[in-house]
Amino acid sequence: MEKWASQKKEELENLRRNEAFRKEFLLNLSHELKTPIFAVQGYIHTLLDGAIDDPAVNKVFLKNATKNIDRLCRLIDDLDEISKLESGEMTINKEQFVIQDLIRDVFDTLSIKAKQKDIKFSIKKGCEAPVHVYADKEKIRQVLINLIENSVKYGKPDGQTIASVYNMDGKRALVEISDTGIGMAEEHLPRVFERFYRTDRARSRDIGGTGLGLAIVKHIVEAHDQTINVRSKVEVGSTFGFTLELGRENLL
Ligand SMILES: Nc1ncnc2c1ncn2[C@@H]1O[C@H](COP(=O)(O)OP(=O)(O)O)[C@@H](O)[C@H]1O
Ligand SMILES: [Mg+2]
Numbered sequence: 001m002e003k004w005a006s007q008k009k010e011e012l013e014n015l016r017r018n019e020a021f022r023k024e025f026l027l028n029l030s031h032e033l034k035t036p037i038f039a040v041q042g043y044i045h046t047l048l049d050g051a052i053d054d055p056a057v058n059k060v061f062l063k064n065a066t067k068n069i070d071r072l073c074r075l076i077d078d079l080d081e082i083s084k085l086e087s088g089e090m091t092i093n094k095e096q097f098v099i100q101d102l103i104r105d106v107f108d109t110l111s112i113k114a115k116q117k118d119i120k121f122s123i124k125k126g127c128e129a130p131v132h133v134y135a136d137k138e139k140i141r142q143v144l145i146n147l148i149e150n151s152v153k154y155g156k157p158d159g160q161t162i163a164s165v166y167n168m169d170g171k172r173a174l175v176e177i178s179d180t181g182i183g184m185a186e187e188h189l190p191r192v193f194e195r196f197y198r199t200d201r202a203r204s205r206d207i208g209g210t211g212l213g214l215a216i217v218k219h220i221v222e223a224h225d226q227t228i229n230v231r232s233k234v235e236v237g238s239t240f241g242f243t244l245e246l247g248r249e250n251l252l
Helices: 002-048 058-086 099-109 111-116 137-153 186-191 201-206 213-223
Strands: 095-098 120-123 132-135 160-167 172-179 228-233 237-245
Touching: 002 058, 058 213, 095 099, 099 111, 099 120, 099 137, 099 160, 099 172, 111 120, 111 137, 132 137, 132 237, 137 160, 137 172, 137 213, 137 237, 186 228, 213 228, 213 237
Parallel strands: 120 160
Antiparallel strands: 095 132, 160 172, 172 237, 228 237
16 A cells, blocks of 8 residues: 555656656747747838838848848747657668767767867867667767767867767667867756756857757667766866767677
């Protein structure tokens, strides 16, 4: 009887927590939608009220409106991805591939953004020997894009992003993405994987962040039954590390 009671109590506790999460999520979501929609509304109304004939501002206002529409599109894309991941609709299609090849691919994809901030990409010395992993390549590409994009966005100019790959225990590989960026204070670390959590809302928004990137990363890693963690120091940099199943190729 006592066991049953404590079980029920736990269930209720869980329901309450889920309900609180749901409320917080909706509150955050409406706030995230409001900001760009109100901005677009403001620019369009001002244009219609006469600014359209003022060559000093008409193009600027249109450009600003477009920027906010682009923000909304990114937000919708990320929300789409999250809801697919959360509803369990996402299927994981595993294959064997060399993780360093995928990292180099993503480095190439993001090289323009990195150059703009003079940030150098590299694979850590001693981590070049090909490590075969068994995972969903396109989903892991998304994980790497989100982490490496953050390393640039929150990186300091003239800095570095270094990827390292280790064979942990003959079963799993550890992939780490380290940067020399602004870092994060200890108190933020347990929360950065939450939807819409940001250490600096204004800065993240300015650089086009939706606040959903790391939530997506965590979902994908956990859908692989693997783990992700973060270490960071303010003004020194951050390291995000996640595990992957090793491919059989390594054992041959
Ligand atoms: N490499 C990093 N260095 C410092 N802060 C980071 C880093 N990656 C993520 N963060 C912090 O975690 C927050 C959540 O990241 P993310 O989910 O990718 O959202 P977004 O980049 O859209 O803001 C960011 O707003 C930022 O405050
Ligand atoms: Mg991000």
